[in-house]
Amino acid sequence: MHSPPASAATPGSPETLGVSLGKLLRRPETGSLIGLICVFVFFSVFGGDTFLSVSGLASWLNIAAELGIIALPIGLLMIAGHLDLSVGSVIPASSMTVAIVSGHFGLPMPVGIACALALGLAIGFLNGYLIIRTDLPSFVVTLGTLFAVAGLTLGLSVIVAGSTSVALKSDPLTKMLLGDFINGKFEVIILWWIGAMLLVGYILGHSKYGNWILALGGDKVSARNAGIPTDKLNVALYMGSGLCAAFVGMCQAILYNSAQVSAGQSFIFNSIIAVVIGGVILTGGYGSVLGIVLGTMTFAIVNQGIYYTGFDANWASLIIGVLLLAAVLLNNTFRAMAISHSASRTKTKAAP
Amino acid sequence: MKSISKTMKIVVAAAALTLTAGVAMAAGPKIFVIGGKADDPFWSRVKKGADDAALVVKAAGGTVTWLGPQNYDNLGPDAAKLIRTALSQKPDAIVGPDWVPEAMDAAFKEVAAAGVPLIIYNAGGMDAAKRLGAQNFVGSDEYVAGHGGGEYFSARGSKNVLCVNTLPGANNTEARCKGVADGIAKAGGKSTQLPLPSSSFGNPTAVAQAIKAALQKDKSIDGVITISAGDATSAAAGISQAGLVKTVKLGSFDMDPTNLQRIKDGTQQFCIDQQPYMQGYLAVSMLNGYVQYGLKVPTAPILTGPGIVDASNVAATMAGAAAGAR
Numbered sequence: 234m235h236s237p238p239a240s241a242a243t244p245g246s247p248e249t250l251g252v253s254l255g256k257l258l259r260r261p262e263t264g265s266l267i268g269l270i271c272v273f274v275f276f277s278v279f280g281g282d283t284f285l286s287v288s289g290l291a292s293w294l295n296i297a298a299e300l301g302i303i304a305l306p307i308g309l310l311m312i313a314g315h316l317d318l319s320v321g322s323v324i325p326a327s328s329m330t331v332a333i334v335s336g337h338f339g340l341p342m343p344v345g346i347a348c349a350l351a352l353g354l355a356i357g358f359l360n361g362y363l364i365i366r367t368d369l370p371s372f373v374v375t376l377g378t379l380f381a382v383a384g385l386t387l388g389l390s391v392i393v394a395g396s397t398s399v400a401l402k403s404d405p406l407t408k409m410l411l412g413d414f415i416n417g418k419f420e421v422i423i424l425w426w427i428g429a430m431l432l433v434g435y436i437l438g439h440s441k442y443g444n445w446i447l448a449l450g451g452d453k454v455s456a457r458n459a460g461i462p463t464d465k466l467n468v469a470l471y472m473g474s475g476l477c478a479a480f481v482g483m484c485q486a487i488l489y490n491s492a493q494v495s496a497g498q499s500f501i502f503n504s505i506i507a508v509v510i511g512g513v514i515l516t517g518g519y520g521s522v523l524g525i526v527l528g529t530m531t532f533a534i535v536n537q538g539i540y541y542t543g544f545d546a547n548w549a550s551l552i553i554g555v556l557l558l559a560a561v562l563l564n565n566t567f568r569a570m571a572i573s574h575s576a577s578r579t580k581t582k583a584a585p
Numbered sequence: 586m587k588s589i590s591k592t593m594k595i596v597v598a599a600a601a602l603t604l605t606a607g608v609a610m611a612a613g614p615k616i617f618v619i620g621g622k623a624d625d626p627f628w629s630r631v632k633k634g635a636d637d638a639a640l641v642v643k644a645a646g647g648t649v650t651w652l653g654p655q656n657y658d659n660l661g662p663d664a665a666k667l668i669r670t671a672l673s674q675k676p677d678a679i680v681g682p683d684w685v686p687e688a689m690d691a692a693f694k695e696v697a698a699a700g701v702p703l704i705i706y707n708a709g710g711m712d713a714a715k716r717l718g719a720q721n722f723v724g725s726d727e728y729v730a731g732h733g734g735g736e737y738f739s740a741r742g743s744k745n746v747l748c749v750n751t752l753p754g755a756n757n758t759e760a761r762c763k764g765v766a767d768g769i770a771k772a773g774g775k776s777t778q779l780p781l782p783s784s785s786f787g788n789p790t791a792v793a794q795a796i797k798a799a800l801q802k803d804k805s806i807d808g809v810i811t812i813s814a815g816d817a818t819s820a821a822a823g824i825s826q827a828g829l830v831k832t833v834k835l836g837s838f839d840m841d842p843t844n845l846q847r848i849k850d851g852t853q854q855f856c857i858d859q860q861p862y863m864q865g866y867l868a869v870s871m872l873n874g875y876v877q878y879g880l881k882v883p884t885a886p887i888l889t890g891p892g893i894v895d896a897s898n899v900a901a902t903m904a905g906a907a908a909g910a911r
Binding site for chain 1: 622623624625626629656753779780781782788789790791793794795797798799801802814815818819822825826827828841842843846
């Protein structure tokens with residue numbers, strides 16, 4: 234098992250508390266942070282006052298929060314060397330579940346919410362179970378569940394509700410907690426995102442599970458030999474991403490007072506992109522929660538900032554693509570610096 | 586393993602039985618319908634119309650098969666493939682929309698060349714039907730519908746309307762936005778298009794925030810129209826977050842229950858309905874009549890819209906929606 238470099242720079246370890254510029258530059262998140270600052274400055278210049286206004290801030294934070302809640306568990310999965318494409322259909326599945334249970338059948342909101350979240354956990358469990366039992370690549374397994382769940386959602390929605398979009402009226406308390414706007418602009422889901430950040434940050438940085446996850450992504454076989462219950466860990470990680478995707482789908486249904494079968498596909502790649510901009514390596518074994526959060530914010534700013542500029546919106550995708558590539562390149566440069574430094578430090582320590 | 590192979594045998598046997606049954610029964614017309622994703626709220630109504638018309642076809646021992654793309658990322662080429670898939674199965678008639686003529690016309694011409702009766706529906710208009718050798722066009726004229734929407738805006742005082750296009754480049758959505766622009770220009774107003782990239786399509790928050798940003802950037806915008814009913818829900822959220830509910834009027838092409846509820850509540854002014862149910866229903870019925878009995882409707886094109894749904898007729902429309910036909 235090679236030493237997980239990210240844990241060497243975990244926030245809170247006394248070594249990283251020093252203000253040394255060199256150390257700061259070599260933190261794994263530095264590249265992500267600089268990327269974030271660059272795109273922010275870019276859009277502040279071209280987007281002007283409206284981009285910098287409170288409502289401009291809300292614009293990208295709302296996007297970031299919904300994407301971020303999914304990107305966090307996806308990030309953990311990617312650090313452990315897996316992917317989860319099925320989130321793209323867990324989102325509409327949970328939206329439809331809460332809308333059908335509480336909107337179409339009129340059961341109390343908590344029942345609808347519980348059903349939606351249970352659905353996410355169940356799909357996550359299925360993903361994890363299939364992967365450990367079949368040993369197929371997670372890309373293939375979750376691609377399968379992505380289509381299967383999408384088909385089930387469509388088929389069952391039409392049979393049960395007779396429609397592919399179902400209206401939902403939530404009670405005031407649920408609306409306030411899960412699908413309302415603070416100050417008319419900020420979605421409450423931003424607070425849930427902050428909660429998720431703290432929780433996942435604790436898991437990855439301050440619990441034994443964090444080291445397990447990094448070890449799993451670094452070298453699966455050694456991790457198992459070292460006594461880590463890799464199967465249980467995999468299933469738990471997939472249940473986490475299923476739960477989070479279901480949560481976002483449910484919140485969107487409550488926020489927009491309706492659910493549609495076709496929503497959510499854009500989250501599949503957007504969540505992976507956000508995690509990669511955040512410095513997680515696609516093959517696993519490296520990454521941090523702060524990085525994922527910064528990556529999510531960068532992606533959200535690039536995606537929304539474009540509408541505040543005077544650019545012809547026809548060029549939006551081009552600009553998004555170029556800025557994202559630039560952000561990832563920047564990130565890789567800094568990660569290479571961080572890894573080569575920690576490697577050389579380990580060598581010098583080991584030499585005498 | 587033994588039990589699995591046994592199950593497999595049963596499954597295979599059952600499948601074989603079903604297939605033979607299908608072949609044995611296929612005496613009536615075999616009609617193929619090319620349409621949108623079945624999980625698209627709009628297309629599910631077209632499909633419901635086609636499914637209802639299919640009851641008559643099935644009663645005569647025929648079949649109606651719906652073919653839709655997995656997604657809209659590569660609409661023209663994907664739909665062209667679907668047309669060829671339908672043609673390869675020796676159909677008695679084909680119904681299809683001419684979404685992207687450049688990509689799809691060649692495939693439609695193969696249908697006509699093979700002597701298979703064809704009706705163009707939903708997109709393309711009578712021009713496409715004539716060009717491709719189709720019998721008729723069933724649908725609304727997108728440009729005329731947009732024009733009607735533009736005039737509706739003008740009549741209610743809007744001067745600068747944003748046309749939100751989440752499917753930029755497709756013929757029908759471009760014609761809708763152009764119709765709006767021309768309709769409003771007649772009264773001295775103007776309309777600009779906001780094309781949204783595919784990375785925001787399917788995510789209501791991304792669409793809502795983009796619309797909010799556009800409203801904040803250009804404070805003179807006093808009307809928003811979206812190319813689909815689902816996008817109108819995002820637009821309503823965007824308008825309310827920008828704090829402009831009182832000044833910005835909202836309209837939508839197509840409609841769903843949430844749109845109707847907003848019209849009832851007064852937070853949306855209108856929907857432009859093209860009555861999708863009738864498109865699927867009429868196109869399949871007409872082809873069935875032609876194949877079985879040589880019937881042909883002399884009226885061409887068959888226009889199913891536009892009809893404006895606003896506060897004046899929302900109650901009747903909601904009753905139709907509850908029945909699943911609107």
